[in-house]
Amino acid sequence: MHKLLLDIPGCIETERLYIRCYKPGDGKWYFAMSQKNRKHLAQFESENVVMGVNSEEEAEILVRDLAAEWTARNCFFMGAFDKKTDEFIAQIYIGPVNWKIPEFQIGYFVDVDHEGQGYVTEAVKAALRFIFKYLKAHRVRLECDDTNVRSYRVAERCGMVREGYFRENKKNPDGSFSGTLHYGILSKELDALNYRA
Numbered sequence: 787m788h789k790l791l792l793d794i795p796g797c798i799e800t801e802r803l804y805i806r807c808y809k810p811g812d813g814k815w816y817f818a819m820s821q822k823n824r825k826h827l828a829q830f831e832s833e834n835v836v837m838g839v840n841s842e843e844e845a846e847i848l849v850r851d852l853a854a855e856w857t858a859r860n861c862f863f864m865g866a867f868d869k870k871t872d873e874f875i876a877q878i879y880i881g882p883v884n885w886k887i888p889e890f891q892i893g894y895f896v897d898v899d900h901e902g903q904g905y906v907t908e909a910v911k912a913a914l915r916f917i918f919k920y921l922k923a924h925r926v927r928l929e930c931d932d933t934n935v936r937s938y939r940v941a942e943r944c945g946m947v948r949e950g951y952f953r954e955n956k957k958n959p960d961g962s963f964s965g966t967l968h969y970g971i972l973s974k975e976l977d978a979l980n981y982r983a
């Protein structure tokens with residue numbers, strides 16, 4: 787099916803979270819969140835769009851741009867928020883790798899004050915359901931640094947399979963090397979897990 791014909795909900799829910807696309811007006815809190823999380827994201831997410839934000843205006847431009855990208859089905863950035871307090875909890879990124887398969891990649895970070903509470907696992911499970919159900923994916927993949935234990939634990943808790951390992955393929959600012967782990971999950975594998983919607 788053509789990507790523009792897909793009916794994609796702008797918001798999904800889990801037990802504790804609602805997870806939605808960004809919209810005009812999100813710039814103010816997005817800027818504050820970006821500043822708070824700078825140090826937290828420096829090691830593994832230095833390339834994330836959130837790291838390029840230096841003012842409230844830039845944040846507003848970014849969220850409007852991401853909303854437009856969503857509408858065009860170019861990529862899908864979602865914020866996860868606490869259902870009770872509306873506080874920002876995490877960001878999920880979903881990017882098309884190949885619409886013909888279709889294959890997508892997923893990425894994520896949690897707000898520094900909400901790490902270690904299972905929110906990301908909850909959000910990623912929901913995001914995988916979203917990708918397979920609404921984007922009609924055949925497979926989803928994830929790449930992560932081999933020293934990022936917290937990240938690959940999320941992938942494994944969500945049932946993703948370790949498919950590959952590039953050893954020492956990155957040079958870090960301190961001169962050390964780290965490798966890249968490749969995870970993937972197929973539509974039929976999500977069927978076998980008990981968290982399919």
Ligand SMILES: CC(C)(COP(=O)(O)OP(=O)(O)OC[C@H]1O[C@@H](n2cnc3c(N)ncnc32)[C@H](O)[C@@H]1OP(=O)(O)O)[C@@H](O)C(=O)NCCC(=O)NCCS
Nearest residue numbers: 830831894895896901902903904905906907929930936937
């Ligand atoms: C990677 C990252 C998203 C992982 O976040 P996280 O908070 O560890 O992941 P979760 O929210 O799923 O929380 C899992 C932890 O909460 C605990 N937990 C508490 N309550 C829980 C619940 N109800 N359900 C599941 N886990 C729960 C788990 O035991 C686990 O702790 P452990 O790892 O010490 O065993 C986070 O460390 C991060 O943002 N890092 C910087 C950016 C980054 O590296 N992104 C990934 C790039 S590939």
